[in-house]
Amino acid sequence: MQKTLNVALSKRSYPIIIGENLLNEFHHFKLQAGQRVLIATNETIAPLYLQPLIDMLEKNGVKTDSIIVPDGEKYKTMETWNTILTALLANNHTRNSILIALGGGVVGDVAGFAASAYQRGIKFIQVPTTLLSQVDSSVGGKTAINHPLGKNMIGAFYQPQSVVIDLNCLKTLPQREFSAGLAEVIKYGIILDEDFFNWLEIHIEELLNLDVKALSYCIYRCCQLKAQIVAADETEQDMRAILNLGHTYGHAIEAELGYGNWLHGEAISVGILMAAQTAKLLNKLTDNDIDRIKNLLIKAKLPVIRPKHMSIESYLPHMMRDKKVLSGQLRLVIPTKIGHAEIIDGIEKEIVFESIQRV
Known part of the structure; x- marks a missing residue:
């Protein structure tokens, strides 16, 4: 295999x-x-x-x-x-x-x-x-x-x-670490490949049970998708940034709470949902798509609720240090449907705060 x-x-x-x-x-x-x-x-x-x-x-x-x-x-x-x-x-x-x-x-x-x-x-x-x-x-x-x-x-x-x-x-990987990895797997389906997202909805239990055939296909497809993006934009000048879906929000959680308290994939899971809510507030994503994303994250044993002891206001300073920020303008990757994402510039902080509040 x-x-x-x-x-x-x-x-x-x-x-x-x-x-x-x-x-x-x-x-x-x-x-x-x-x-x-x-x-x-x-x-x-x-x-x-x-x-x-x-x-x-x-x-x-x-x-x-x-x-x-x-x-x-x-x-x-x-x-x-x-x-x-x-x-x-x-x-x-x-x-x-x-x-x-x-x-x-x-x-x-x-x-x-x-x-x-x-x-x-x-x-x-x-x-x-x-x-x-x-x-x-x-x-x-x-x-x-x-x-x-x-x-x-x-x-x-x-x-x-x-x-x-x-x-x-x-x-030998602990269950929590494996689930954290699934956040990045699910990300690929959301931003690049609806068919792969559909496949994950059907086969997520096989992945959790370490079925070799399912794992082999899953890892190959993720690497294939990433390789295509990297080959087109190696140094993230343009389209490679879509691989950061959920990361601007998620990195804020990691930095604010102390690196390692939330695993990277756990923070990205919540960050993906925050980005989805941003898309919803911009009238770019349906409630049905948000529900599908949330349900798949739950099946993957990932968190879908933000850390409540972290204030909403504390996200923004970390997010403004994100590498995608240009000329002081926040840029976010948001899903516009299952299998497609966009990079949006100049999102107002009120929308960011409301997106965080909803998760």
Whole structure:
């Protein structure tokens, strides 16, 4: 059931390989005997997958070092980024070394950013181990760290040389983390593919039960949709911004409550509903579509009610630091029907507050 697709970016094109037991198969990593790698992973993933990956690589003649960083969104920081750079320096890695990011979105983002900066850029490989990272953050070359004043505000567009998605890693993923990943999955259906959204309504239980056939199709379709957008707009000058549906609202929740208190996907779930309410207030989305979106999020075991201890007024300062803001004007991605979204400029703060209030 192995599948491969390509992110078409001319000389920076790379494959995404999806299947089972891929961590045991050397040829997927596009490495050669004698090369040196640093594997960056976290405290949760290391006991599960680090040593088997090291053993497989070294058996094939690859020299490996590793660095284990703390687990969680609150560690997506300058300090963690510096820890990875220090490991590269301390082990005398060169411009020919390759950094492997083994973990979820935090590890992938921080390690990718470290790869972009080390000796002005070394190659790196994404090995995502969470659903969220497999369908979203490992694909497209967005690398970043958080700042207390804003999420993902410090980083670089830097593409991996390959993405290796082993479905078996999802077997050790906690239910809450898996559901968080489904928020990004559902997002793709809302903004780009009505047929995929319809498929999710039918097959969501199979995904929650880790049915391999359903997972393989789901992850492939999400990566395919994202690859198409990235190939058309790599550095988010235009249409790639629609991939941020719910993120402007959701990032405000993450930043205000403290990174990690709400998982990224949980905040995005609520953010998607806030964006849907914005669309409703602008007469661009029907109540029926909002109900379908909300019901699917509920089936995915995601929150659909905002954190009530967070004031409505506290959203706006975070939202105004969003990367989509232009000339002081708030820009939001809103769904206009299932399968289509638009970027709207200059939305009044009264509409934003009412959208938040409704969720």
